[in-house]
Amino acid sequence: MHRFYAPDIASENVLPEDESRHALRVLRLPVGERIEVVDGAGNIYHCTIADTDYKHCALNVIDIIPQPPHWGCNISIAIAPTKNIERIEWMLEKCTEIGINKVIPLKCRYSERKEIKRERLEKILVSAMKQSLKASVPELCDIMPIEKFLTMPISGLKYIAYCGDDVVRKDFAQEYVPGSDVTILIGPEGDFSPQEVDAAFNNGFVPVSLGNSRLRTETAAVFSCMAIHAINQRLL
Numbered sequence: 001m002h003r004f005y006a007p008d009i010a011s012e013n014v015l016p017e018d019e020s021r022h023a024l025r026v027l028r029l030p031v032g033e034r035i036e037v038v039d040g041a042g043n044i045y046h047c048t049i050a051d052t053d054y055k056h057c058a059l060n061v062i063d064i065i066p067q068p069p070h071w072g073c074n075i076s077i078a079i080a081p082t083k084n085i086e087r088i089e090w091m092l093e094k095c096t097e098i099g100i101n102k103v104i105p106l107k108c109r110y111s112e113r114k115e116i117k118r119e120r121l122e123k124i125l126v127s128a129m130k131q132s133l134k135a136s137v138p139e140l141c142d143i144m145p146i147e148k149f150l151t152m153p154i155s156g157l158k159y160i161a162y163c164g165d166d167v168v169r170k171d172f173a174q175e176y177v178p179g180s181d182v183t184i185l186i187g188p189e190g191d192f193s194p195q196e197v198d199a200a201f202n203n204g205f206v207p208v209s210l211g212n213s214r215l216r217t218e219t220a221a222v223f224s225c226m227a228i229h230a231i232n233q234r235l236l
Contacts, residue, residue, distance in 0.1 A: 002027060003036045003130050005137075006059075009045055013059050020057035023049070035059075038130065040137035042068045067135040071099045074156065074181040075228055077221050078104040078149055080188035083112035089124050091218035095225045096128035096138055105143040110190030116143050146196055150203045156181025160205040161220050163191050167201075172208040172224065178231050184224045186217060 004019045006012075015023060015037070023029050029049055037045040037059065044065045050058040077100065081088045092103065105116055122140055129137045157180050162169060176182060185205055192200070201207070210223050 001034060001036050002029065003038060003133070005040060005126050005130060006037050006045075007040050009037050009039050009059070009061070010043075013061060015057040015059065017055045021054055023057055024052050024054050034062075038067075038135040040126070040129065040135070042066060042136045044135050069099060069101065069134070069136050071229060071232060073179055073228075073232065074101045075099065075225060076102040076104065076154075076181075076183040077186060077224065078106055078146075078183060079186040079217065079221050080106045080108045080111045080146075081113040081116055081143070082189060082217050085113065085116070087216070087218040088116075089121065091221045092121060092124050092138075092140075093128045094222045096125050096134075097132040098222070098225050098229055099134070100138050100225055101136075102139040102141070104141045104149060106146045106149055106185075107143055108146050108188050108196060109193040111188045112190075113188075114143075118142070146192075147199065150199050150205075154183050156183060158183050158185070158203075158205045159208045160185040160192070160197070160200045161210055161224065162187070162197060162200075162207045163214065164197065167197075167207050169207045169209040172210055173227055173231065175206065175208055176228060176231055178234055182228060184221070186220050186224070189217060 004015055004023060006015050006019060031049050031052060033049045035047055037047050044067050046062040047059040050060050107114055118140065125137050125140060157177060159172065161184060185200060210220055215223060
């Protein structure tokens with residue numbers, strides 16, 4: 001069954017223009033065709049197509065099935081976007097497929113990218129959500145200075161994936177407590193500045209190692225996300 005995204009379906013019962021065009025012009029779905037629609041907030045709507053308006057395809061909602069994230073905890077990654085934005089796009093796609101709740105782009109002292117195009121990145125998140133048969137789209141925050149992020153209230157466990165050898169770093173796979181909400185802080189290609197590291201420590205972030213290999217920024221994010229899911233599988 002074809003799956004579409006309509007964040008306002010609860011109030012409007014129509015597909016957005018881009019989804020309407022894909023359903024009717026590309027897939028050529030007829031009136032009465034059954035489809036699935038996700039709202040990005042954890043609900044699946046079983047619907048039938050009610051008309052063939054290419055801009056605002058109306059729907060008949062048959063039933064609504066809640067489908068909250070299956071991993072049972074909140075996973076957030078705060079990360080400095082890479083100079084090559086395609087690497088971050090890949091990271092967002094893969095983390096969404098695996099399962100993540102929130103992504104916070106950061107501006108750090110050694111960041112080589114100071115801005116992002118939210119609209120494009122949000123489209124990647126939505127596409128990955130649909131492809132992986134989820135009903136919740138991860139929250140993407142506006143890019144912010146790391147100093148601002150570190151002063152924000154954060155619940156759950158807090159880790160900084162730090163490459164320096166000047167502190168004792170704990171093994172992330174051993175340190176993470178299964179089932180716990182978690183935020184992971186990952187720096188830019190040039191790593192964090194000493195001042196940023198000190199600020200993270202002062203705000204409760206625990207330094208961790210992601211293994212013996214030196215990972216790229218985007219790889220560290222995917223590794224962290226996958227490790228959390230693998231550890232939490234033990235609870236099932």
